[in-house]
Amino acid sequence: MAGKPARPANAIDQTRRMLSLVTYLRERPGARVEDVARAFGITEDELVSDLDVLPMCGTSFRGGDLLDIDTDGEHIWWHNPAALGEDAAEPLRLAADEATALLVAARAVATLPGLRESDRQALLRATAKVENAAGEAAGASSRLSVTFESEGGVFADVDRAISERRRLWIRYYSPARDEVTEREIDPIRLVSVGHTYVEAWCRRSEARRTFRLDRVAEIKILDEPSEPPEVELRDLSEGLVQPAAEDPEVVVEVGPGGRWVAEYYPHDSADELPDGGLRITLRTPDPASLRRLALRLGHDGRIVSPPDLADSARRAAREALAAYDGPDRVEDGPYDRREQGL
Amino acid sequence: MAIAKAERLMNLALCLLGTRRPLSKRELRESIEAYVEAFGPGRGAAFGPGRGAASGPEKAAAGSDDSFNRMFERDKDDLRELGLVIETVENLDGEVGYLARRDSNRLPPITLDAEEAAALGLAAKVWQQARLAGAASGALQKLRAAGLPEDVDPYEVHGALEPRIPVHEAAFEPLMLACRDRRPVVFDYRKATAARPEPRHVEPWALECWRGHWYLAGWDRDRGAERVFRLSRITGKVRSRGGSFTAEVPDVVTVRETVAGWAGEITDRSARIRLRTGAGYPLRAKATAVRELGDGWDELEIPYGHGLDAWLVEFGPDVVVLEPAELRADVVDRLRAVAKG
Numbered sequence: 152m153a154g155k156p157a158r159p160a161n162a163i164d165q166t167r168r169m170l171s172l173v174t175y176l177r178e179r180p181g182a183r184v185e186d187v188a189r190a191f192g193i194t195e196d197e198l199v200s201d202l203d204v205l206p207m208c209g210t211s212f213r214g215g216d217l218l219d220i221d222t223d224g225e226h227i228w229w230h231n232p233a234a235l236g237e238d239a240a241e242p243l244r245l246a247a248d249e250a251t252a253l254l255v256a257a258r259a260v261a262t263l264p265g266l267r268e269s270d271r272q273a274l275l276r277a278t279a280k281v282e283n284a285a286g287e288a289a290g291a292s293s294r295l296s297v298t299f300e301s302e303g304g305v306f307a308d309v310d311r312a313i314s315e316r317r318r319l320w321i322r323y324y325s326p327a328r329d330e331v332t333e334r335e336i337d338p339i340r341l342v343s344v345g346h347t348y349v350e351a352w353c354r355r356s357e358a359r360r361t362f363r364l365d366r367v368a369e370i371k372i373l374d375e376p377s378e379p380p381e382v383e384l385r386d387l388s389e390g391l392v393q394p395a396a397e398d399p400e401v402v403v404e405v406g407p408g409g410r411w412v413a414e415y416y417p418h419d420s421a422d423e424l425p426d427g428g429l430r431i432t433l434r435t436p437d438p439a440s441l442r443r444l445a446l447r448l449g450h451d452g453r454i455v456s457p458p459d460l461a462d463s464a465r466r467a468a469r470e471a472l473a474a475y476d477g478p479d480r481v482e483d484g485p486y487d488r489r490e491q492g493l
Numbered sequence: 494m495a496i497a498k499a500e501r502l503m504n505l506a507l508c509l510l511g512t513r514r515p516l517s518k519r520e521l522r523e524s525i526e527a528y529v530e531a532f533g534p535g536r537g538a539a540f541g542p543g544r545g546a547a548s549g550p551e552k553a554a555a556g557s558d559d560s561f562n563r564m565f566e567r568d569k570d571d572l573r574e575l576g577l578v579i580e581t582v583e584n585l586d587g588e589v590g591y592l593a594r595r596d597s598n599r600l601p602p603i604t605l606d607a608e609e610a611a612a613l614g615l616a617a618k619v620w621q622q623a624r625l626a627g628a629a630s631g632a633l634q635k636l637r638a639a640g641l642p643e644d645v646d647p648y649e650v651h652g653a654l655e656p657r658i659p660v661h662e663a664a665f666e667p668l669m670l671a672c673r674d675r676r677p678v679v680f681d682y683r684k685a686t687a688a689r690p691e692p693r694h695v696e697p698w699a700l701e702c703w704r705g706h707w708y709l710a711g712w713d714r715d716r717g718a719e720r721v722f723r724l725s726r727i728t729g730k731v732r733s734r735g736g737s738f739t740a741e742v743p744d745v746v747t748v749r750e751t752v753a754g755w756a757g758e759i760t761d762r763s764a765r766i767r768l769r770t771g772a773g774y775p776l777r778a779k780a781t782a783v784r785e786l787g788d789g790w791d792e793l794e795i796p797y798g799h800g801l802d803a804w805l806v807e808f809g810p811d812v813v814v815l816e817p818a819e820l821r822a823d824v825v826d827r828l829r830a831v832a833k834g
Binding site: 161162165166167168171174175192205208235236244246247250251252253255256263269273280281294295296297298324326329330331342344346366407411426428442444445446447448449450453465467468469471472473474 | 832
């Protein structure tokens with residue numbers, strides 16, 4: 152099963168979980184550690200640490216019974232389930248935060264255009280039931296909302312190719328080079344982090360690549376089987392773009408109006424400048440791809456290094472300006488894309 | 494070693510849920526081992542079943558009463574965060590007691606089939622923010638305890654889809670709580686083009702995530718108008734302010750439309766450009782009309798919204814703006830800045 156986010160142990164989460172655990176275990180004498188951990192979405196180690204705490208807990212005051220719960224590592228036994236009283240182990244109502252977290256996520260997933268219709272219907276039914284059971288606690292969930300972006304038609308084709316294990320042909324736009332290329336890819340999984348991406352094995356580059364669905368210009372499902380090599384799935388929670396240590400360094404200085412660069416580009420450092428701007432150091436396997444950024448920044452910033460990247464942006468700007476100097480001057484300028492390192 | 498907080502909270506929860514009559518603070522202090530160990534029993538109290546040598550009546554000084562009271566209040570707040578409804582009742586002698594009644598804490602009956610359960614299982618995994626991830630798992634665990642079917646792996650049902658909701662902004666959690674509790678806040682906000690952040694006093698209404706970024710909509714008290722803020726531009730801490738909202742919260746809060754306007758996606762004008770053949774695919778995808786000029790150039794009509802000038806400049810010498818003149822001037826201005834570099 153794919154990545155479970157690792158979270159530090161937290162007394163609130165653990166208490167919440169143990170309260171549900173006693174209800175759950177009461178109904179299931181001899182429950183298996185493995186099954187309970189899976190049902191609760193936790194590791195067996197986390198479950199065992201809960202089972203260490205529970206025997207120190209009890210309902211009564213002035214020396215009453217503690218919960219006599221133990222495990223042999225495989226099964227869990229509760230020797231005095233009556234210790235909680237007849238009705239003291241009923242399922243608890245949802246807290247406002249719990250209802251919000253679950254309902255907002257469920258509504259967001261239901262907006263995914265590529266979701267299978269039967270799954271969407273199941274999710275909508277479940278959402279309505281949870282809203283109902285949560286009662287007032289569901290109220291605050293309207294103050295938070297998430298929209299996933301994805302291109303419906305492309306999504307559906309990728310999803311189908313993955314489930315039928317078939318290769319895809321795509322025409323894909325690469326903004327770094329401002330070009331559309333054709334390639335065959337073996338899709339591995341779809342990821343939605345703001346935009347929706349397909350992670351795939353690219354047959355052209357023989358490497359793992361991530362493609363943003365809204366940049367797919369055209370898509371076809373091929374008859375060939377998809378055979379991606381066994382690759383370890385990365386944890387994408389830190390972002391899809393994870394520059395390598397050996398990638399060349401680029402330094403960009405921006406004024407206040409260019410601070411957005413630090414929001415959009417993963418970077419190693421962003422140091423404040425006295426004028427309210429930033430000096431941003433980032434790494435990219437292909438510095439030439441940042442010429443677009445240099446052009447876009449205009450008055451708001453400039454590339455400090457590497458110098459040839461700065462030069463290429465200046466040349467491109469002069470070349471472009473030539474077209475505005477007089478009528479039809481543009482054809483005169485022999486503009487060679489290769490010269491820009493593109 | 495101090496008794497773990499989770500054990501203390503669990504005992505307090507079980508005592509409050511298990512009792513039929515309100516328990517006084519003194520009774521709770523005497524019956525919960527973690528309190529006895531940390532503070533000793535209250536005045537004139539009997540001992541609970543002792544576990545550590547660290548406790549003793551000598552420790553029960555006035556100072557420890559204060560620290561006990563503070564811890565007890567925090568613990569009650571923590572349990573309330575978990576959804577426990579704890580009532581405060583005064584008995585005939587004027588003594589305050591606490592209990593968590595079963596009927597106000599019971600989950601109403603809910604029956605979900607295996608498909609619905611799997612769908613919720615997928616939804617509970619999408620948060621990348623610790624507090625919400627914990628809360629979503631907690632909700633699912635409560636539903637499991639109530640009999641939610643568990644034999645289906647959500648990833649089997651949904652195939653290859655892995656939606657994730659990113660939350661990288663530090664301001665998210667305090668603003669989420671402020672929206673929930675309808676508390677005014679103040680924070681330093683740096684507008685996209687401003688050199689320095691400025692304090693903004695805001696009544697926060699709703700948070701929305703669009704294209705992977707979080708936005709806050711609310712009432713800006715300084716400007717006396719509704720405003721949308723991008724969370725990544727909030728610098729420093731979000732601080733709560735006392736008092737309540739002064740402006741009425743609208744039924745529908747439209748974050749997305751405002752942000753789409755910033756992104757230049759709401760337009761009522763169009764521009765005419767020349768684009769080198771083969772270049773600028775995204776411009777072509779947005780174009781309302783494309784005409785081949787046959788000399789290595791095409792002529793396109795594209796929607797003209799906020800930020801179009803900056804976008805066109807990215808294409809360098811592959812784009813020439815024909816009209817309107819205003820856009821042409823903006824693009825030339827930007828190009829000159831880069832050319833001077």
